[in-house]
Amino acid sequence: MNLTKINALRMERQHFTKKANEAEYLSLYRDLQPGQNVYWNGFGQPPTLSFRAAFDDIEFNRTRQQERKLIKGRFAGGNLGWIVPEDLELFIALYKKPLKTVSDTQSLLLRLIESEGPLNIQQMKDETGLLVKEITPALHRLQEAFLIYEDQTDGEWDRGWYAFSEMFPDIDPDRYTRHDALKTVLQRFSYRFVQFTSAMAKSFYKLPEKEIKAALTDLENEGIFEPFEGGYMLRADARILENYEAEPMYFVYAIHRNDPLYKANEPQLKAWAKTLTENLPYDAEPLQYLLIDGEFRAASVGHFRNGPYDLNDIVCDLPDAGSRKQEIIDAVIAVNYGKKPQRFCGKTIE
Numbered sequence: 001m002n003l004t005k006i007n008a009l010r011m012e013r014q015h016f017t018k019k020a021n022e023a024e025y026l027s028l029y030r031d032l033q034p035g036q037n038v039y040w041n042g043f044g045q046p047p048t049l050s051f052r053a054a055f056d057d058i059e060f061n062r063t064r065q066q067e068r069k070l071i072k073g074r075f076a077g078g079n080l081g082w083i084v085p086e087d088l089e090l091f092i093a094l095y096k097k098p099l100k101t102v103s104d105t106q107s108l109l110l111r112l113i114e115s116e117g118p119l120n121i122q123q124m125k126d127e128t129g130l131l132v133k134e135i136t137p138a139l140h141r142l143q144e145a146f147l148i149y150e151d152q153t154d155g156e157w158d159r160g161w162y163a164f165s166e167m168f169p170d171i172d173p174d175r176y177t178r179h180d181a182l183k184t185v186l187q188r189f190s191y192r193f194v195q196f197t198s199a200m201a202k203s204f205y206k207l208p209e210k211e212i213k214a215a216l217t218d219l220e221n222e223g224i225f226e227p228f229e230g231g232y233m234l235r236a237d238a239r240i241l242e243n244y245e246a247e248p249m250y251f252v253y254a255i256h257r258n259d260p261l262y263k264a265n266e267p268q269l270k271a272w273a274k275t276l277t278e279n280l281p282y283d284a285e286p287l288q289y290l291l292i293d294g295e296f297r298a299a300s301v302g303h304f305r306n307g308p309y310d311l312n313d314i315v316c317d318l319p320d321a322g323s324r325k326q327e328i329i330d331a332v333i334a335v336n337y338g339k340k341p342q343r344f345c346g347k348t349i350e
Contacts, residue, residue: 003229008246009237010194011294014261017249019054028052031188032260034081034091035061035070039257040304044154046070047082049260050335051253065153072152074144077206088168090184093176094207097144105130105138110163113148118160146173182207182215187224190234193264194241197231204264252324252331254288254300262289265296273299276315280346283312288335290328292318300332300341311341321345 011017020028028049029035035047046061047070053060061082064070070082075095083091099106108128113119119127124135139161142148149167151160164171176184182205189204190196198216202209216232219225225232255262262269269289276299277284283303290298298316302309314328321328325344332341343349 005241005244005246006195006233007294008249009241009244010192011249013192013194015049015052016251016253016291016294017247020052021054022060025049025053025055025057025060028192030084030087031192033083033087033185034073034075034079035083036079036081036258039259041256044152044157050256062154068153072150073146074140076204078140078144079206085168088171089173089175090181092146092171092173093178093181094185094205095144096146096173097141099141099145099147103138105134106142109135109138110142110147113161114163114166117148117166118151118162120158120160122158124161178207178211179215179218182212183219186212186215186219187234189264190225190232190237192260194237195228195231195233196264199267200231200264203266204260249293251291251293252327253291254331254335255291255296256288256335257286261291269296269299272296272317273301273315276317277301277313280313280315283310284315287311288332290314290316290331292324292328298328300336302341308337308339311336311339313343313346314341316345 015024015028032049035049037045037047038050046058046065048058048061061070065082069084071085071088072080072082073091075081075083075091109124112124112127121132121135121139124130125132139148143150146164149162149164151162151167185205186201189201193200198209198212201212205212216225220227220232223235226235226238228238270286273286284301285303286299286301287304287309288300289296290300292298297318298314298321300311300314302312311332314332316328318324329341329344329349333339341349
């Protein structure tokens with residue numbers, strides 16, 4: 001067993017090397033929840049698992065939103081995301097933040113929604129006289145407590161807010177403990193990442209590493225996980241890898257910052273990018289990270305804007321970066337609406 005095999009199986013399981021059909025995609029999406037849209041790209045856009053589907057998964061997920069086969073909530077770190085409704089109880093256990101105290105604004109809005117909902121924000125403003133800047137954070141906090149639900153079936157602003165119990169009357173919010181919910185999602189996470197560390201799970205799920213480690217210990221004691229290289233993998237995968245033949249990979253994808261592969265490796269990737277950009281004399285915030293043959297080896301850097309980003313450079317640590325230059329540039333252009341970066345490894349692109 002070696003890291004080359006692990007990474008090849010990871011790319012296969014995430015469908016970078018063989019694109020997912022609809023059935024495979026549904027399973028992949030479930031395992032990598034909560035889904036998010038492209039980072040800093042398009043208010044109201046459906047979630048996506050970029051480069052993994054054999055079809056347009058944004059349109060596929062748009063239809064799933066309209067049919068309420070994907071539902072919206074505030075999950076990892078209070079971030080908006082989309083999950084399948086059959087996993088709602090699982091994600092309530094992971095992310096519910098009960099209200100220890102209720103503010104006057106929260107109480108007023110909750111009573112109003114429970115008695116007269118669904119209501120959009122403008123209607124709440126008209127009914128209460130509150131300002132939008134007062135209403136919005138109160139709604140978000142009630143949403144995190146799973147007391148209200150924002151019903152988004154399209155990309156429009158005019159969304160109805162429901163009492164959670166009205167929208168989901170059959171849900172048992174206490175069906176799982178967080179510990180049991182973690183044991184479930186960590187097995188899914190492991191299947192898609194093959195080998196992972198508690199730090200990767202913490203980065204992805206935005207939950208305390210102490211709790212993640214406790215769940216991992218239980219899974220190891222139950223014979224489901226086994227330790228490997230400072231992390232864990234499914235015991236079944238350890239057996240698979242013994243005879244797994246890693247096929248050569250050859251691809252370049254520009255991965256956005258809401259992508260599951262990035263989210264699981266965010267701290268390391270930020271630190272790595274900093275070593276390549278800290279002395280540059282122009283804006284060099286990482287915009288996308290370049291997945292090259294299954295490894296992050298480059299990043300497009302510049303400045304986020306509403307509209308085309310400033311693509312100031314592509315930084316890269318490949319020893320033979322020049323031999324892949326055009327592929328890398330093309331991959332960046334493909335996710336930036338045809339806009340060409342100004343530089344490659346500090347040199348102006350003619």
